[in-house]
């Protein structure tokens with residue numbers, strides 16, 4: 001008998017733009033579908049655990065950390081399936097209290113109880129900064145000669161660490177998640193997305209089914225976060241402008257929980273900080289949509305699939321306040337606004353959105369967000385050689 005842990009529907013809709021296909025949201029019907037024949041009924045695919053584990057063995061899960069409570073980080077690691085290589089990229093302060101030291105101790109201790117493979121690096125590691133400089137990728141270096149702060153910057157480090165470790169797939173999971181079970185589900189869904197789309201270069205993005213909130217002292221399960229409402233709406237507007245047909249296919253415009261092949265991750269441009277996910281969407285359209293001139297025309301021959309999966313566990317993470325959410329929305333809208341793809345009409349809509357949220361303090365033009373070139377601009381061999389030196393001294397490897 002074959003065990004089939006995941007039962008997921010096949011995509012119902014698809015938008016094709018150049019060599020990019022965007023699949024509609026796919027529902028998960030069972031997290032464990034029991035034993036029996038694997039394969040596809042008419043609309044449901046069952047994916048055997050062996051197939052998922054095969055993908056996970058080739059997968060790195062990058063966990064960006066900045067000042068999170070140790071209990072939360074440990075919970076996230078508890079949820080990551082053991083076959084995956086975990087890469088923790090921390091940007092927590094080294095003083096007055098050395099938070100990074102505490103993180104390393106906690107993870108080392110946790111590692112004693114499991115056989116999980118964990119690499120822990122610090123974003124401000126001088127050796128890593130040196131490796132970037134030697135490899136000619138200096139955009140990421142700040143005035144102090146270190147790697148800039150920001151979630152995207154941590155993701156870039158994590159992506160290169162995954163390459164350094166020879167991984168084929170790369171997934172991201174935020175470190176402030178309260179539910180280990182949700183983290184487990186995300187990673188299963190990443191693996192399922194890759195398994196269901198073997199013929200193309202795949203980008204899996206998660207849309208949470210719900211996000212619990214307290215409203216008037218009772219629990220309310222919100223479907224969409226404030227920042228996803230805005231980025232999804234504007235990305236859908238953009239697709240509508242491009243095709244002339246109204247669409248609502250995009251449900252994961254700024255999904256922090258996402259996974260892609262390492263190959264694809266090395267080709268995309270990165271926007272700084274929290275603009276990173278929306279910018280990935282935009283950059284995929286720019287590179288593979290065949291709409292604006294691409295600097296790499298061969299890319300139009302590739303086959304890229306965005307696969308959006310709706311997870312079942314509620315998503316609950318640490319709340320970081322209203323200002324933070326507003327800034328995140330602006331960063332997302334900025335990368336849409338400033339793309340060559342964005343028509344005047346949509347620019348006006350974006351500015352109306354900014355004005356309605358910001359009122360008096362709204363700028364005339366939404367501020368530009370810093371962009372990093374694709375990692376194909378970085379001399380990979382030099383960088384990887386630099387990692388060997390840097391990480392021998394400064395990173396901890398619980399198991400590799």
Ligand code: GDD
Nearest residue numbers: 064065066089090091149150151154174175176254256274
């Ligand atoms: N390495 C590193 N460096 N990690 C960072 C940094 C940094 O400078 N800043 C934040 N992080 C980590 C946090 O510790 C957390 O694990 C993760 O990145 C996400 O940061 P949050 O501050 O918790 O972001 P959020 O919850 O508001 O937004 C998340 O969801 C959005 C979609 O709703 C993020 O994943 C966004 O990128 C995403 O768009």
Ligand code: MG
Nearest residue numbers: 174176317318
């Ligand atoms: Mg968070």
